Amino acid sequence: MRHIAIIGSGPAGYYSAEAAQKKFGDDVAVDIIDRLPVPFGLIRTGVAPDHQSIKAVSRRYEKTNLGDNVRFVGNVTVGEDVSVAELQDLYDAVVLATGAPNDRVLDIAGSDLDGVIGSAAFVGWYNGHPDFKDLDPPLDARSVAVIGNGNVALDVARILAKTEAEFAGSDIVGHALDGLKQSKVEKITFLGRRGPHQIAMTPKELGELSQLERARPVVETADFPELDDDAVLDPGMRKSVTHLRNFQIIEDDAQHKPIEIVFDFFAMPVAIQGDGKVEKLVVERTELDADLRSVGTGERYDLDCQMVISCIGYRTPPIEGVPYEDGRGRFANIDGRILPGLYCVGWARRGPSGTIGTNKPDGFAIIDAIAEDIGAGEGKEGRAGLDRLFAERGVEAVTFRDWKKIEEAEIARAREGSPREKFTDIADMIAARD
Numbered sequence: 450m451r452h453i454a455i456i457g458s459g460p461a462g463y464y465s466a467e468a469a470q471k472k473f474g475d476d477v478a479v480d481i482i483d484r485l486p487v488p489f490g491l492i493r494t495g496v497a498p499d500h501q502s503i504k505a506v507s508r509r510y511e512k513t514n515l516g517d518n519v520r521f522v523g524n525v526t527v528g529e530d531v532s533v534a535e536l537q538d539l540y541d542a543v544v545l546a547t548g549a550p551n552d553r554v555l556d557i558a559g560s561d562l563d564g565v566i567g568s569a570a571f572v573g574w575y576n577g578h579p580d581f582k583d584l585d586p587p588l589d590a591r592s593v594a595v596i597g598n599g600n601v602a603l604d605v606a607r608i609l610a611k612t613e614a615e616f617a618g619s620d621i622v623g624h625a626l627d628g629l630k631q632s633k634v635e636k637i638t639f640l641g642r643r644g645p646h647q648i649a650m651t652p653k654e655l656g657e658l659s660q661l662e663r664a665r666p667v668v669e670t671a672d673f674p675e676l677d678d679d680a681v682l683d684p685g686m687r688k689s690v691t692h693l694r695n696f697q698i699i700e701d702d703a704q705h706k707p708i709e710i711v712f713d714f715f716a717m718p719v720a721i722q723g724d725g726k727v728e729k730l731v732v733e734r735t736e737l738d739a740d741l742r743s744v745g746t747g748e749r750y751d752l753d754c755q756m757v758i759s760c761i762g763y764r765t766p767p768i769e770g771v772p773y774e775d776g777r778g779r780f781a782n783i784d785g786r787i788l789p790g791l792y793c794v795g796w797a798r799r800g801p802s803g804t805i806g807t808n809k810p811d812g813f814a815i816i817d818a819i820a821e822d823i824g825a826g827e828g829k830e831g832r833a834g835l836d837r838l839f840a841e842r843g844v845e846a847v848t849f850r851d852w853k854k855i856e857e858a859e860i861a862r863a864r865e866g867s868p869r870e871k872f873t874d875i876a877d878m879i880a881a882r883d
Contacts, residue, residue, distance in 0.1 A: 451477045451823060452831025454536045456527050457546035458483040459490020460805045461795025463510035464812030465544055466519050472816050476825075479519045480540075480832050482531075485579065486524040486847040486878040487855060488514075490548055492805070493871075494578040497604040498621035499611070501868065506805060514849045520832060523847035524879065530844045531835070533770055537790050539834040541823040544815060545771070545780060545787070549763035549796040553778065555596065559721030560759075564590070568601050568760040575608055575629075577622035577871035587726070588632040590755035594730050596718055597760030598641035599649040605758050606637045607657060610664035610708050617866045622873060636709045637664075638752060640716040642735050642743035645673050645693050652688035659696065664708035666696040672714040713752075717745060721757055729753050763801040785815045792819065851882040 453469055455462045458481050466479045487493060489507045496503050513519055527533060536543045552567030559565070564587050573581035593609060595602045608621070613630050621629075641648065645668075658666045673694065679687050693712065713732070720731040734748040764778030771791070772781035779800045780793045787793055794815045795808045803811075830837075839846060847855075858881035859869040872878045 450831070451542075451826035452540045452829050453477060453479045453542045453544065453819065454540040454835075455479060455481045455544045455546050456483075456533075456536075457481075457490060457548060457795075457797070458485075458488040458521060458523070459546065459548050459795070459808075460492065460506070460510075461548065461797070461808040461812060462490070462544070462546035463488075463513055464809045465546060465794050465815055466812075467509075467513045468813040468816035469819075470513065470516055470518060471813075472820055475518060477518055478831050480522050480835060481514075481519065482522045482525050482527060482536075484524075484526045486875060486882075487852055488521055488523065488849070491550075494573055494576045496576075496805075497572075497608065498576060498619040499607070499616060501618060501620070503805070504620075521847075521849035521852060522835070523852065524875070525839075525844060525846050528768060530842065531838060533768055533791070535838065536835075539830050539838075541790065541826045541829055541831075542819045543791050544819075545768070545791070545793040545797045546795050547765060547768075547797045549765045549778065549801040551764045551766050551778075552759065553762040553764055555718075555757075555759040555761060557718055557720055559723070559727075562721055562723050562727050563587070563725060564723070564727035564756045565721060566756065566758050568597070568605060568758060569763060571605055571758050572601065575621055575625035577620075577625075577873045579873055579875050582622075582624065582873035586628070587756050588628050588634065590727075591633055592636045592638070592752075592754040593634055593756045593758065594638050594640060594718070594752055594754040595758050595760060596640050597762075598639060598643070598647070598714075599760060600651055600654050602639055602758075602760040603650055603654045603658070605760060606639065606710055607654075607661065609634050609637055610661050610710060612662050615662055618868075620863075620867055620869050620871065622871050623864065624873070635707060636711065638711045638713050638754070640713050640718055640730075640732065640752075642715070642717045643737060643741070644714045645690050645712075646678070646682065646686070647737075647741065648686075648689060648693075650689055652685060652692060655689050655692040658710060659692070661706075661708075661710075663706050664710050665704075665706040667709050667711045668693055668696045669712070669714070670694075670697055672712075715743070717743060718757075719745075719749070727755055727757055730757060763796070765797045765800075785811075785818055786822075789822075847879065847882065854882040 574584040735743040
């Protein structure tokens with residue numbers, strides 16, 4: 450029997466578990482370990498609450514957990530309740546599927562002012578992550594700067610701009626919905642160092658901006674290259690840029706909408722200023738060099754704003770004893786192999802890139818590597834040994850059956866039209882299983 454421990458219950462973790470089931474059949478036992486008492490990682494706390502069709506992928510992961518050879522082990526913190534070294538002693542393979550939950554640092558003056566928020570915190574706040582339930586963003590802000598030109602930036606702006614009615618059918622948590630109902634936001638500005646042809650925004654998410662009830666996207670046509678230049682773009686990027694070009698038409702037809710969502714291209718934030726809290730952002734104009742990298746022009750201007758949300762990427766948190774590439778914010782690895790018996794997958798392996806679906810081939814590839822390395826297994830204790838350690842230490846893990854009880858309780862307490870009202874406190878989650 451092969452014994453595999455997977456740390457992290459998001460897409461990368463579950464696709465790896467599914468791959469192990471298909472590769473080894475009944476001759477494998479997989480334990481999926483997570484710090485939270487609830488599974489599915491960024492599907493639960495990262496995907497926007499108004500994107501329920503994307504969240505539906507969790508049903509696939511649930512099927513993986515229904516097999517006898519895959520077990521969810523929630524409410525267990527690796528590094529506190531059990532170490533990576535101990536897991537390596539117990540399992541033939543340990544796979545780090547921890548994702549990249551930490552924000553990249555916004556390394557400019559004033560980034561420590563009140564009102565400067567990382568996207569991981571803001572997204573976690575409206576998605577009900579226990580770590581961020583008390584964030585209390587300054588929604589009395591009239592103007593918000595969103596740094597970044599990717600889909601997370603789009604999510605943040607869309608959530609800020611929506612009316613209460615537009616959240617029907619979503620699972621945005623109650624405290625966030627209540628806060629957003631009182632929002633004073635009138636202007637949201639995207640700041641991107643490069644131009645329209647270099648955005649990382651996908652067509653579907655961009656197109657949603659044109660459908661908002663009270664917000665209108667605003668672009669500056671002078672920022673765009675000649676229309677014929679769009680022909681060299683790949684089809685997805687070309688669709689995205691077409692959306693951007695069409696926003697000029699939408700702007701002309703939507704003057705009555707009170708919230709502006711402004712695209713400020715070739716704009717590099719250099720400092721945040723204010724008396725204890727955000728009052729303005731100092732921005733430098735950029736241009737592209739021959740390698741399409743942004744370089745400052747020296748021209749600066751001030752953007753009045755009272756909240757700055759940084760959407761500039763994520764990092765995998767280091768784990769003691771595991772080799773780490775600080776510059777890339779990921780574990781040091783070669784094709785997912787870190788050390789003998791220790792592997793990584795998903796964002797923990799390649800950095801924060803790719804979609805949810807990208808993790809599927811990644812998970813199957815790492816199981817192929819494990820099969821090559823461990824053969825039929827070395828007769829290790831696996832989950833029996835983990836349970837023994839937990840009994841000795843008084844660690845009370847949450848099972849998948851427990852999670853289903855938590856889920857039932859969340860569904861039962863949902864507001865009308867919402868699929869669930871998430872618990873945002875770990876103690877409440879654990880209590881709901883009884």
